[in-house]
Amino acid sequence: MITTYTSYAMISRDLPKSLARVAEKPDVARETEYYLSKIGSIKTLDDFMADTRVYNYALKAHGLEDMAYAKAFIRKVLAEGTDADTDFANKLSDSRYASLVESLNFAAHGAAATSFEKAQKGVVDKFQRQTLEEEAGAENMGVRLALYFERMAPTIKSGMEILADDALSEVMRTTLQLPDEIVGTDLDRQAKYIEEVVDIEDFQDPAKVGKFLERFTAMWELENPSESYDPASLFTSSSSGISTDLLISINNLKLGGK
CATH class of the missing domain: 1.10.3700.10 (AGR C 984p-like)
Structure with missing residues (x-):
């Protein structure tokens, strides 16, 4: 396999x-x-x-x-x-x-x-890359997550940006094996913890990103048997903080629902 x-x-x-x-x-x-x-x-x-x-x-x-x-x-x-x-x-x-x-x-x-x-x-180019990642995810969601993180890594500037994106957050949580006591805390504390244990600037270096993802993929296989994992939610609207659906509802009130 x-x-x-x-x-x-x-x-x-x-x-x-x-x-x-x-x-x-x-x-x-x-x-x-x-x-x-x-x-x-x-x-x-x-x-x-x-x-x-x-x-x-x-x-x-x-x-x-x-x-x-x-x-x-x-x-x-x-x-x-x-x-x-x-x-x-x-x-x-x-x-x-x-x-x-x-x-x-x-x-x-x-x-x-x-x-x-x-x-x-x-x-x-973005459409083709997105399609490639989706295709990979149909076979193995861990591969899609790794490809997505690799693409987004140079844009990451803070721990909060990671937490704001469910897919990036899943990669980080899996790689670092974040303890439940951290995951259950408020976002500011989680972001601070991530920045303490990871040098965000390393994500500007492709070689260091590669090493990070090598660890992620190893931990992914230990955590996620394919028959028990539902991947769909990771690439829908972010569930961190205020959801996009809630923002839409608020915005529709301002726009008169148009």
């Missing part, structure tokens, strides 16, 4: 080949072709929201596929941008929303937002 680490390493060490294989899958190729054929002609946020296939493609590329139904929420994220600390995306602990704005920054660039490479090839 192939181990979690071996499976992860096989994908990670030849990532371009792995991504090329995903890109050639008929369903991926079809949606990518459509996205690239349409995105350049989209000039407004309304245009973007109106094209369901483009909208869904972009959200999946940023790991937000499960939030596609919340159009008023996503509209608010994109309409405000990220230039000010008070902008909606910057208030959310989940960095995926700010990443979506970075790719499609209608607030800052207006009609030119979709003309940049980050809105075209950049989103396609």
